[in-house]
Amino acid sequence: MDMASIYRAEYGRCVATLVRLLGDINPAEEAVQDAFATALEKWDAPPPNPGAWIVTTARNRATDRLRRELTREARHAQALLLHQQDEPQEVGPVTDDQLRLIFTCCHPALASDARTALTLRLLGGLEVPEIARAYLVPEATIAQRIVRAKKKIRDAGIPYRVPAAQELPDRLPPVLTVLYLMFNEGYVPKNLIRRGQDPPDHRDVIADAVPSPSAPRRK
Amino acid sequence: MKQYLLAVHSFEGAPARSDEETQRAYSRVDRVNNELQAAGAWVFGGGLLPPDSATVVRVENGKTTMTDGPFAETKEQLGGFWVLQCADLDQALAWAEKCAEACMEPVEVRPFDAEPDS
Numbered sequence: 001m002d003m004a005s006i007y008r009a010e011y012g013r014c015v016a017t018l019v020r021l022l023g024d025i026n027p028a029e030e031a032v033q034d035a036f037a038t039a040l041e042k043w044d045a046p047p048p049n050p051g052a053w054i055v056t057t058a059r060n061r062a063t064d065r066l067r068r069e070l071t072r073e074a075r076h077a078q079a080l081l082l083h084q085q086d087e088p089q090e091v092g093p094v095t096d097d098q099l100r101l102i103f104t105c106c107h108p109a110l111a112s113d114a115r116t117a118l119t120l121r122l123l124g125g126l127e128v129p130e131i132a133r134a135y136l137v138p139e140a141t142i143a144q145r146i147v148r149a150k151k152k153i154r155d156a157g158i159p160y161r162v163p164a165a166q167e168l169p170d171r172l173p174p175v176l177t178v179l180y181l182m183f184n185e186g187y188v189p190k191n192l193i194r195r196g197q198d199p200p201d202h203r204d205v206i207a208d209a210v211p212s213p214s215a216p217r218r219k
Numbered sequence: 220m221k222q223y224l225l226a227v228h229s230f231e232g233a234p235a236r237s238d239e240e241t242q243r244a245y246s247r248v249d250r251v252n253n254e255l256q257a258a259g260a261w262v263f264g265g266g267l268l269p270p271d272s273a274t275v276v277r278v279e280n281g282k283t284t285m286t287d288g289p290f291a292e293t294k295e296q297l298g299g300f301w302v303l304q305c306a307d308l309d310q311a312l313a314w315a316e317k318c319a320e321a322c323m324e325p326v327e328v329r330p331f332d333a334e335p336d337s
Contacts, residue, residue: 109308156330157221159307167309 003046007036010051011125016097017055019104019160022062025122025150031058031065098123100160105149106174107158114149117142119178220304222262222331223311227324229298231270240323247321251314255303260314264301298324302331 011032018028035057039050047053105119117135120126128146132139152158163171236244248266255261270289277284289296301318305311311328319326 107308109312156328157305157307157311159309163309 003036003040003043006046006050008125010054011036012123013051013098014054014058015122015125016101018058018062019101020097021059023160024154026154027062027065028058029122031062034058034061096162100162102175102178103162103171104153104158104160106171106178107153108171108174109156109158110149110152111145112174112177114145115174116178116181117145118149120182121146124182220306221311223303223305223308224327224329224331225264225301225303225311225315225318226327226329227266227298227300227318227322228295228327229269229324231294231296244322248318251317251321254317255301255314260303260305260310262302262304264299266299267297270296298322 014032014035015025015028018031019025022028022031032054035054038057038061039046039054102119102123105122106115110118113135117131120131120134121128126134128143129139132142135142252261252264255264273287273289275286275288275290277286299322301314303311303314305314308328308330311330315326315328
């Protein structure tokens, strides 16, 4: 498997896990991107479990960054978060890093157009220009939506968790809408082919968006 | 723990409530307040008199001016508020639902900038 397909396949999963470990989206994305950059330098061939390699490297990167950047007190708080072995308290019926992050991205407190853009970016691993192309809006608009949504998640304290069973009837529809739009994203290449452009391969975005009960669950 | 402002939006010019309705809203709000206090989420809260009781104080270039009436001339005004202490937005939103139901007005939830010392 080449690096591009590994990136596509593992990016969302890795970011989701790092968000759980760090409790914040931006540092999680930076750590995962750092780890992929390191992988480009170090890998002769991909390791047997590239996702696990990326998560471990990203986690170490995040620890290094904390050592450098944070004040002593904030460092202690973050270190505690990074090294606690317990899973965060789960109130929902399912435990899954990606699912947890998808519920955060699709929180009803976020604007609906921001939910989709954020989910495609974080979990689908799509770049801003790709999302902009799919929505026929300027890149700056998408970039701004994503920045604003991430800021609100942090500032307003939108939690990273799968909602409790009794909340699900209200919280599920926006998630399903986003999954449907991610599924739709897979049809974009056709239009691009017609216009003679390079078709991006989004089949794995769709595969991720449509859970198959028979597929082995990767954690 | 984060602190959240739950701001009650009142609409100027909305038909006045009957005394009975007002009393019902008061007693429901009291119940929610007791619940908030029992849950340890309560920081502060209260209802405000109508915006015509407001005075805006401005200091510009060392000169103080006062104007009668509210800051913004809009139909929606702050009618009252709660300050709550919650673990995250979901908790604050759940309380906001109860508060909005009790006072029969929309409630805006806004996080405070600085985290309180925990």
